[in-house]
Amino acid sequence: MLLEWGMKFPRPIRVLQLIPALKEGGTEQGAVDMALYIEERGGTPLVASSGGRWTEVLERHGVRHIPLPLHRKAPWWLLWNMVVVWWLIWRYRIHIVHARSRAPAWSGWLACKMSFFTRVEFITTFHGTYGSGNVWKRGYNRVMLRGKRVIANSAFIKHHLVETYHENPARIDVAPRGVDMTVFDPAAHPPAEVRALHDALAGDAATPLLLMVGRLTRWKGHAVLLQALARVADMPWAVALAGDCKNAAYLDELKVLADDLGIRERVRFLGPRQDIAALNAAADVALSCSTKPEAFGRVAIEAMAMETPVIASAHGGSLETVADGVTGWLVTPDDVETLAEALRKAFRERRQWAAMGKAGRMRVLAQFTSRHTCEAEWEAYQRLWDMAAA
Numbered sequence: 001m002l003l004e005w006g007m008k009f010p011r012p013i014r015v016l017q018l019i020p021a022l023k024e025g026g027t028e029q030g031a032v033d034m035a036l037y038i039e040e041r042g043g044t045p046l047v048a049s050s051g052g053r054w055t056e057v058l059e060r061h062g063v064r065h066i067p068l069p070l071h072r073k074a075p076w077w078l079l080w081n082m083v084v085v086w087w088l089i090w091r092y093r094i095h096i097v098h099a100r101s102r103a104p105a106w107s108g109w110l111a112c113k114m115s116f117f118t119r120v121e122f123i124t125t126f127h128g129t130y131g132s133g134n135v136w137k138r139g140y141n142r143v144m145l146r147g148k149r150v151i152a153n154s155a156f157i158k159h160h161l162v163e164t165y166h167e168n169p170a171r172i173d174v175a176p177r178g179v180d181m182t183v184f185d186p187a188a189h190p191p192a193e194v195r196a197l198h199d200a201l202a203g204d205a206a207t208p209l210l211l212m213v214g215r216l217t218r219w220k221g222h223a224v225l226l227q228a229l230a231r232v233a234d235m236p237w238a239v240a241l242a243g244d245c246k247n248a249a250y251l252d253e254l255k256v257l258a259d260d261l262g263i264r265e266r267v268r269f270l271g272p273r274q275d276i277a278a279l280n281a282a283a284d285v286a287l288s289c290s291t292k293p294e295a296f297g298r299v300a301i302e303a304m305a306m307e308t309p310v311i312a313s314a315h316g317g318s319l320e321t322v323a324d325g326v327t328g329w330l331v332t333p334d335d336v337e338t339l340a341e342a343l344r345k346a347f348r349e350r351r352q353w354a355a356m357g358k359a360g361r362m363r364v365l366a367q368f369t370s371r372h373t374c375e376a377e378w379e380a381y382q383r384l385w386d387m388a389a390a
Contacts, residue, residue, distance in 0.1 A: 009385045013043040016094045018085065018104035020071035022052035024244065024272070026177055026298040027100055027127045029054070030153075030373060033180070034098075035063045037374035046092060048085065048104075070104040081107035082114075089115050096381055099124045105143045121388050123380065125151040125175070128295040129160055138165070149384045151175050151377060154296040154317040173383065175376035176320065177296045178369040184305035186361075189281045197282040201268055202238040208347065209238055211283035211308075213276055213299050214290075216245035221289030221313065221334065222254055228339035230261035235347050237266065239287075242279055244272040280306035284353060285346055288312040291334040297321060301368045304328075304360030309353055311342050321368065327360035 015038050019031045032054045035045035039061065047058060048066040055065045066088060070081055085107050088094065097112055097120060099105035105124050112122040124144045131137055144150065145165060150172050152158040158174050161167045182188070195205065202209040210229075214220045222241060229239060245251045251269065258264040273279060280286060286303030288294065293316025300310045300321045310328035312318040324330040329346060332338040346353075 009382050010095050011042065013038070013041075013096065013381070014046070014092055014094050015043060015096045015098055015381070016046045016048060016085070016088055016092070016108075018070055018097065018099045018101075018108045019047065019049045020101050020104060021050045022047070022054035022058075022065075024053075026296070027125075028052065029180075030125070030177060030370075031100055032057055033178075033370045034374050034377055036061055037371075037378065039063060041378065044092070046088070046094070048088065070101075070107065073103045078103060078106050078110075082110045085111035086114050089120050090117065093118060094120055096121050096123060096384065098377075098381075099144070100127060102130065102140060102143055105146070109143055109146045119388075121384050122147040123149055123151065123384050125153060125377070126157050126161060126295075127153050129157070129164075129293070141165075147384065148387045149173060149380055151380050153177050155320055156293060156316050157295050173376065173380040175373050175380065176317075176368055177298050177301070178371065178373040179298070179302050179305050179364065180370045181305060181365065184277045184280070184302055184364075186281055186307050189278055194278070194281045197278060198284075201240050201282065207236045207238050208284040208350070209240065209282060210285050210287060210343075211240050211242065211279055211303070212287040212289065213273075213279070213302070214243045214288070216241070216243050216251055216254070217247070218250060219290060219292045221291045223257060224291065224334055224336055224339060225287060225289045226254065226257050226261060226263065226267070227336045228343060229266075230263050231336070231340035232343050232347070233261075233263055235344065237343075237347070238268065239266065240268040240270055240279065240283070242270040242273045242276070276302060277306060280308050283308050284350075286310045286328075288318060289339065290316070290318075292316075293333075294318060300328075301364050304357075305364045305368075307354075307357030307361045309346070309356035309360060311339070311346060321363075323359070323363060327356055327363055 017031050022028050038045040046064045048068040050071045058065045097108045099108040130141045158172045258267045280303045286308045288299045296317035303310050312322045313333040314330035322328045329342045331342045
């Protein structure tokens with residue numbers, strides 16, 4: 001296939017994605033999804049990172065992965081990575097460098113600026129608010145705005161960029177995160193296996209199983225949830241907390257809190273899990289109790305895709321994903337009493353869970369699949385190329 005330069009969008013396009021690592025997380029999965037989509041569209045995807053379990057998926061599909069310590073933030077590592085990225089641009093005749101985090105973005109942007117011998121464009125996806133409390137932080141974050149276009153992973157993040165960095169909203173494309181509907185498919189999980197998982201975690205078939213997926217870190221709101229659950233201890237329930245914890249002291253703190261509240265025997269600390277779809281299928285209600293706004297909040301759409309209603313904090317991306325009273329319930333963030341009221345209401349309305357679950361899956365199918373995400377990012381690539389040509 002001949003390469004078309006000029007003002008047209010190049011065919012086949014060559015895209016180099018830069019990401020710190022390919023371990024757990026929605027950002028990492030988004031990079032892999034986009035690489036496979038670029039290949040599907042006849043392009044040539046490359047991904048550079050320090051590695052992780054997702055590299056196996058790339059290799060299985062014939063996508064080139066370049067090991068590079070992009071997780072390093074020290075200035076000398078940023079410069080080293082810049083040189084390597086500059087060489088990759090030349091070696092593979094890259095058209096677009098797509099950075100998904102700040103440290104890789106600095107290396108990628110500088111490499112693009114140095115690439116006088118070829119036309120290469122730079123774009124980023126803003127996956128979070130990144131903390132912008134002082135001028136130094138905002139200065140470091142601004143590399144994510146150095147391209148001619150910026151991709152935000154939610155309308156909330158787009159608003160954040162306009163308000164905090166005074167960006168022109170016309171320059172920002174929104175590509176909401178999505179889930180792989182072949183993985184998050186209720187039909188892929190036999191009912192007998194789902195019931196067995198439910199009963200193993202809840203204790204019996206009649207006890208409602210609540211599920212909260214996410215890293216055990218303070219702002220995710222695990223402590224708020226435990227305090228709210230203590231206020232509905234008169235009702236039957238069990239809760240499973242699935243997620244990695246890099247702070248053993250915080251995990252111990254949560255266990256002590258559950259003991260003090262008298263609910264420890266009803267709380268399951270599962271640690272990191274690979275069977276998130278199965279857990280959501282087994283759960284009766286999923287929870288997202290973040291005390292700070294989620295940039296998007298993949299947890300909610302993963303649960304909705306598995307036909308599980310969601311109780312979520314009413315801020316950030318959850319305002320875009322959860323339809324209050326239709327696919328779940330939205331509650332005041334960091335408010336124990338409001339969350340307890342929502343839990344009690346959910347238990348009283350058990351007959352609505354099935355209808356809410358089906359409405360949630362339909363909402364995800366219509367707006368929040370990985371296919372939707374990739375199509376939106378592809379359109380951003382096209383706008384970037386047209387903008388640069390103009």
